[in-house]
Amino acid sequence: MNKKVVSILSASMMISVIAGCSGNNNEPAASSSPASASTASSSPGASGASSGDAAKQKVTITALKYKYGEVPPTDKNGVNLINEHFNVDYQINMIPQGSYSDKLSAVFASGTLPDIISFEGDDAWNRYPKFAKQGAFADLDSIIQQYPSMSGVPDYIYDQFKVDGKIYAIPTFSPARSVFSIMIRKDWLDNLNLSVPTSYEELKKVALAFTNDDPDKNGKKDTYGFALGKDLNPKLNMGTYWDPTAWYHKDEQGRFIPGSIAPGYKEVVQTLADLYKQGAVTPDFVTLDWANTNKEFYSGKAGIFIAAINGMSEDYVKGLLAIQPEAKFVSLEAFKAPDGSQGWTAARGFGGFNVISAQAAKDPVKLERILEILEFSRKFYPVEDRKETNPDYDFYLGNVGVSYDMVDGKPKFKENAVNLGLAPSTFLPDGGWPAKEADMNYPAGYSLPLIQELTGSLANHLNSTNWYASPNYPVISQTNLDKGAQLDQYLIDEQTKMIAGQRPVSDWDKMVDEWKKMGGEQIIQEVNAGIAIKDASEAWIK
Amino acid sequence: MNIRSFQDRVFDWVNYAFMLLLAIVMIFPFFYLFSVSFTTYEEFLRSQLLLWPRKWSIVAYEYIFSSHSFIRSLRVTVYITILGTLVNLFFTTTMAYGLSRKIYGQRFIMLAILFTMLFSAGMIPTYLVVKETGLLDSIWSLILPAAIAPFNLIIVRQFFMSLPQELSESALIDGASDLVIFRKIVLPLSKPILAAFGLFYAVGHWNNYFAGILYLNDQTKWPIQVILRQIVVQSDAMNALGVINPEMLANQPPPETVQMAAILISTLPILIVYPFLQKHFAKGVMIGSIKG
Numbered sequence: 016m017n018k019k020v021v022s023i024l025s026a027s028m029m030i031s032v033i034a035g036c037s038g039n040n041n042e043p044a045a046s047s048s049p050a051s052a053s054t055a056s057s058s059p060g061a062s063g064a065s066s067g068d069a070a071k072q073k074v075t076i077t078a079l080k081y082k083y084g085e086v087p088p089t090d091k092n093g094v095n096l097i098n099e100h101f102n103v104d105y106q107i108n109m110i111p112q113g114s115y116s117d118k119l120s121a122v123f124a125s126g127t128l129p130d131i132i133s134f135e136g137d138d139a140w141n142r143y144p145k146f147a148k149q150g151a152f153a154d155l156d157s158i159i160q161q162y163p164s165m166s167g168v169p170d171y172i173y174d175q176f177k178v179d180g181k182i183y184a185i186p187t188f189s190p191a192r193s194v195f196s197i198m199i200r201k202d203w204l205d206n207l208n209l210s211v212p213t214s215y216e217e218l219k220k221v222a223l224a225f226t227n228d229d230p231d232k233n234g235k236k237d238t239y240g241f242a243l244g245k246d247l248n249p250k251l252n253m254g255t256y257w258d259p260t261a262w263y264h265k266d267e268q269g270r271f272i273p274g275s276i277a278p279g280y281k282e283v284v285q286t287l288a289d290l291y292k293q294g295a296v297t298p299d300f301v302t303l304d305w306a307n308t309n310k311e312f313y314s315g316k317a318g319i320f321i322a323a324i325n326g327m328s329e330d331y332v333k334g335l336l337a338i339q340p341e342a343k344f345v346s347l348e349a350f351k352a353p354d355g356s357q358g359w360t361a362a363r364g365f366g367g368f369n370v371i372s373a374q375a376a377k378d379p380v381k382l383e384r385i386l387e388i389l390e391f392s393r394k395f396y397p398v399e400d401r402k403e404t405n406p407d408y409d410f411y412l413g414n415v416g417v418s419y420d421m422v423d424g425k426p427k428f429k430e431n432a433v434n435l436g437l438a439p440s441t442f443l444p445d446g447g448w449p450a451k452e453a454d455m456n457y458p459a460g461y462s463l464p465l466i467q468e469l470t471g472s473l474a475n476h477l478n479s480t481n482w483y484a485s486p487n488y489p490v491i492s493q494t495n496l497d498k499g500a501q502l503d504q505y506l507i508d509e510q511t512k513m514i515a516g517q518r519p520v521s522d523w524d525k526m527v528d529e530w531k532k533m534g535g536e537q538i539i540q541e542v543n544a545g546i547a548i549k550d551a552s553e554a555w556i557k
Numbered sequence: 558m559n560i561r562s563f564q565d566r567v568f569d570w571v572n573y574a575f576m577l578l579l580a581i582v583m584i585f586p587f588f589y590l591f592s593v594s595f596t597t598y599e600e601f602l603r604s605q606l607l608l609w610p611r612k613w614s615i616v617a618y619e620y621i622f623s624s625h626s627f628i629r630s631l632r633v634t635v636y637i638t639i640l641g642t643l644v645n646l647f648f649t650t651t652m653a654y655g656l657s658r659k660i661y662g663q664r665f666i667m668l669a670i671l672f673t674m675l676f677s678a679g680m681i682p683t684y685l686v687v688k689e690t691g692l693l694d695s696i697w698s699l700i701l702p703a704a705i706a707p708f709n710l711i712i713v714r715q716f717f718m719s720l721p722q723e724l725s726e727s728a729l730i731d732g733a734s735d736l737v738i739f740r741k742i743v744l745p746l747s748k749p750i751l752a753a754f755g756l757f758y759a760v761g762h763w764n765n766y767f768a769g770i771l772y773l774n775d776q777t778k779w780p781i782q783v784i785l786r787q788i789v790v791q792s793d794a795m796n797a798l799g800v801i802n803p804e805m806l807a808n809q810p811p812p813e814t815v816q817m818a819a820i821l822i823s824t825l826p827i828l829i830v831y832p833f834l835q836k837h838f839a840k841g842v843m844i845g846s847i848k849g
Contacts, residue, residue, distance in 0.1 A: 085626060085787060086776045111787050114770040117680065121771055124681040125688050306813065314603065330598070337599040431623060 074384045075104040076375075077129040078444055079122060081115035081367075087436030092413055096439045100410060101388055107442050123151070130375035130385055131444045134184070135367050140491045143368070144178045152183040153376030159185075162386060164393035164448045172364040174489045185389060188448045189366030190325065190455060192477050194359045195249060198322035198469060201343035203230030203238075214350050215253070215286050218319075225318040226295040231339065240295035241287065242317035244308030246507050247514070249321040250283070254359055255483040256352030257283050261360040262487040262542065263551050270543045271486060271551070275506050276527045276535070279352070284523075287514045301515055315339045322346045324457045324470045324477065332463055344465065346473040349480055358481030358555065363488055369444050392443030398456050401426055413438035453478055482556045490545030494537040502535055587821070587828070594618070594818035601813055617818035626776070626784050631823070633696070634781040638762040641700040645758040646751060648704045649713055654739050656710075657717035667711075674707045680771070687772050698772035699765060699780070706761075709754050716750050717743060752837035756830070763827055781823050788819045 086109045087093070097105045108129065110118045115135065119142070122128065128151060134143060146152065159165045159173075165185055172191075176184040199221065204211065207230050212218040222240025224230065230238055241251065252258045257279040264277035274280050290296050297303060297311055312320035313331040315338050322344065335342050351357045369389065376382045396408050403415035403426070412419050412426055418437030419428045433441055440446075449455055458471040492499075509526045512518040518526075531539070548554055589608075593601055594617050596610035621627050656663060678686075683702060692698035724746075725738045733741070744751070766782035773779055 085784070086779075088625070088777065108774045109776070110770060111783060113786060114767065114783075117767070118770055121681060121684040124684060310813075334598050338603055435625070 071102070072380060073102050073104060074381050075106065076131065076381070076385060076388070078105070078107040078131040078133075079119070079129040080107060080109050080131075080133040080442075080444060081112045081135060082109040083112050085434045086111060087434055087441055089436060089442065091436040092417060093436045093439050093442050096410060096413060097388075097442060100439075101384060101391075103384055103388070105388075105442070107444075109442075128372040128374060130372055130381070131389070132370050132372065133187075133367055133444060134370065136189070136363070136365060139175055139184070139363075139365070139368060141496060143176070143184065143370075144491065147178040147181075147183045147370075150373055151370075153371040153373050153382070154181050154183060155185065155371070156182050158386060162390045162393075164390055164395075167448065167450060169364065171484065171488075175363060175365075176368065177489075184368040184370050185393075185445070186365030186368045187445050188393075188395075189362060189364065190452050191361045191364035192359075192452050192482055193324055193362065194477070195321040195323050196349075196359075196473060196476075197251060197253060197347045198320060198344045199347065200225075200230070200318040201345040202339075202341050203318050204345070205343075206230050206232055211345055211347065213348075215282060218253075218347075219286055219290060222290050222295040222319060223293060226293065230318060231315065237316065239297070239317055240290060240319050241297065242308055242311040242320045243287065243297045243300040243514075244303040244305055245301055245511075246504075247510055248305060248308065251287070251321075252280065252283055253347060254349035254352055254357060256354065256356055257350075258360045259283075261483060261485045262546070263360075263483065263485070265551070266539075270539055271546055272539055273487075275503065275510075276530060280510075281520070281523050284510050284513050285520050288516065288520050291514050292516060296514070301511060315342065322469060322473060324474050325455070325460075327461065327466050327470065329461060329463050329466060332466055336463075336465070342465070344469045346469055346476070348476045356481070356483075356552075356555070358483060359477070361482040361484050361556065388443065389445055392440075392445040393448045395447035395449040395454065397449075397454050398459050411438070411440050411443075413440070483551070484554045484556055486546045486548050486551075486554050487542045490542050492538050492541035492545075494534050494541055498534045499538065502530060502533055502538070505533060506530055587824075590817045590821045594814055594821055596814065598814055614814075617814040618822075620815055621788070621818055621822065626779075627781070627788075627819070627822075629777060630779050630781040630784045633778055634763060634823075635826070637696060637699055637765070637780060638759050640696075641762040642755055642759045644700050644704055645706070645709075646755055649706070649710050649754065649758075650744065650747070650751070651739070652705060653710050653713035654717055654743060657714050658735070670707045670710060684771060693772055694774050694778075696773075696778055699762070699768050702768075703761075706758070709757060713747075713750060713754060716747065720746060749837040752834045756834045759830070760827060785819050785823050788815060 089107055089109070094105055094107065097103070112135070116138075119132075119134075119138075122132075123142075123146065155165075159168075159182065168186060172186050173182055176182050176186065197218075199211070203225060204221065207224050207228055209221055209224060210217075212221050226239045227236075229236065243249070243251070250259055252274075255261050255263050255274075257274070259273070259275035259277075259280045261274045262271045263274055264272055264279060266272050287296055291300075297308070297317065300308075303311070309320075309328070309331055311317045313335040315335060349357050349359055371382070371385055375385060391407075394407065394411075396405070396411070401408055403409050403421050408426075409415055412428070413432065415421060415426075418432040419426045421427070428438070432438060436442070453474075458467045458474060461467050461470060506526070509518065509522075509529075513520045513522070527535075592608060592610050595613055595615065597612050597614040597616070600610065600612045600614075656666060687693055687698050687702055692701060720743065724742055728738050728742055764782060765780055766786060769778075769780045769783050
C-alpha cells in the first residue's frame, strides 16, 4: 500500500516535472516579449528617428522606478491614459523601495538600461557619479534650460549633481526648508501650568514634569517625557547648532566638523542622559523600532516627540484621539543657540532624481517624448488648480469619477484607486516641482484639524526662520562613501551608551578621538578641502 | 518495572514543566500575531501587551483581501512552491542517485559541487546567467537557478549510499535497469528523506523574496514575500515620506494590525504542513548524516 503511494507520487512528480520542462520552452518566450521589445526599441536605429511626422510616431519608453507601499498593476487605467496622452508605449517597472538598490545594481550590470531611471537621494554622491563618468546617462545641460520646471531648480541643488562640470540628473522635489521639529502635548502643558519651552533647560523641566507630576491627571504615574527609539531616533535637535548632521561647528584648528561630534549635540546627549536617569526618556529605547517609538507617543505615554509639516500620520493621531480625545499638540520653534544663531539646517533640496540613459538620448524623437513626459509629471498644481475642471490635473489623477471624486472641493481617491493603478500620477517618473516651497501648502493636505493646526503653525515658523545650507553638501568624500555609515553607527552606538548610562558623557572627547582614528580625521580633511566658505555665518540663508 | 523512584517522578515533572514552557514560548508569537490581527487599532494602542482581543475586528483582513496583489501573489507562491519543490526533488534525487553509483569522474563532479558550496557566484553573475538564459521575467527564474541545493544533494547521496548494495544487486540480477531500481527500490525506501528535503525546499521557495524582485519585472508574478515585505516593512517608510499628493495617503490602514494579519496569513500554510511531515523529519535528516 505504502509502496504504491510512493511510486504514484514519484511517477506523478516526474510527469509534472517533464510537463513543466516542456512548458518551459514556451513560457519564457511569451513572457519575456515585453522585455525584448524594449531592448529592441532602445537600440539605436531600431526606431526610425528621421521619419517625417515624428509627433505622430508611437514610441516605446521604458522606465525603472522605486515605489513605497503596494506596487500597482501596470496594465490598467493609469498607464493606458499615459499611453494615449503621450502616444507612447510606456513600460514602467516599479520595484519596492526596500529592494530597489540591489535591483538597480543588477540592471546596470546587465548593460541594458531603461530609458528613464529613478534614483534614490543618497545615490547622488554614491553610484550616480560613477555611472555618469562611465557615460551611462544623457548630458542634460543644454536641455534643462528649455523646460521651465527644470530650469526653475535652484543652482545649489544642481551643483550637487555636477560630474566633471556637467549635469546628468533631474532632481525630484523634496522641501529644502522642512525639518523635524519637536512637538509637545499642549494639553499636558496646560494641565501643569507650564509654558512652551524655548531652551533645553526649559525642555528638561517639562520632560521631568511630564514624568513626575501626572500631566494627564489620571492619578497614575504612567507618563514620561521624550519618546526615543533605537539609533537615537529622533535626534531631538532644536536647530542647526545642535544638529548632528550639519557641518556647523569648527574644531580648534579652525576646520568644520560634523555635528555628531560637536559640542551642540553633546549638549543634547547630556540632556537625554540626565533625563534617562530620572525616567523621563523611553526606558527601553535601545531596542525600540520606529513603529514602536511612534506608539509610545501616540498611545499617550510620552509627551515629547518629533513633528514635521509633511508626512504626519493621520492614523496615528486618530489612534491617540480615540484614547485621549483631549490631546493637543504644540510644535517648538528653533531655540536660540549659545552663539546667538537661531534656525534650522536646510535639506539638500531633492528627494531623488531621474536620469535618461545615454542610449535613449541618441534618438531625438524618443528623447523629446521622454522630456515631454518628465516635464508634464513635474508640473505643480497649486491648491486652487486642483479641480476636476483642470484637464491636466484631471488626467494626472486618472479622471474624476473613475479614480477619484471631489469631496468638499478636494480630490479624494476612490478606495484602492492607487493600488489598482488607476491614476497616471502613480506611474509618472517625477512629481510636481513647485516654484516656491510655500506653495506646497502641506497643512491643506491633512483632514484632521489637529494636524492642520500643528503643521500650519510649524509652516509659519519655517517660512520666517533662518536656514543653514550645510557647506558639505556639494563635497564628495571618498572616505565618507567607504566608511561613513560605519563611522556614524559607531558614534550612535557610543552616544546610546552615554544616554543609557553605560559610558559617562565626560568620555565625549575620547569618543571623538576614537572616531577620528577610525577614519573620521580623513573625512574631516577631505570635506574641508572641498568647502568653499570661510565661516559658518556665510552659509545662513534667510 | 513500573516502580519509579521519587527522583524519577520529580525529573518527569520538571521535564514536563520545561517542555510546556518551551512550547508556550514557541506558540506565543503566533498567538500574539493572531490576537493583534483580530483587534481594533485603538485597542492595540491602548493595551500594553495584548493577550486576547477584547474588541474583535476583521478590518485588517478585509484590507489585505481587498488588495488584489495579496491573493494573486499567494497563488503565485503556492504554485512556485509546489512546482519548485517537485523540480528540486527530481533533480536532487536523480543526480544524487547517479553520484551514489560508481561512475567515471565522480570525484571531480563531487569536488565541483563542493566548490559551488564554498564559493557562491554572487548577485550580479547569477543575474547575468538568468538574463542570458532567457529566464528573466519568467517564473522559472525562481526555480531553475536553484534546482539543486548542493548541501542537500550531498546528504541525499550519502543516504543512497547507505542503502544495502545487495538490494540493487539482486534487482540487477532480476533484470532491472538502473531507472527501474531507482524508481521501484531506491525511491520507495527514501520516503523519510524525500519528506524532509521536500520540506526544506518548500520552505525555501515559500520564503523566497529577493529572487522575485531581481528577476521578475512583471509584478503579477511576484511571490507573496515581496508583498508581505511591503506591507510589513514599508508602511512605516511611507509615513515618514513627503508625498506630493497628500490625498494619496488617505485611506491608509492602521499599520500594525495589518502587518500582523499579513504575517499570519502567509505563515499559515507552512504551519499547517509542518506537523504532517514532522514524523519523517528527524528520521530523514538523521539517516542521511549517519555515514557522513
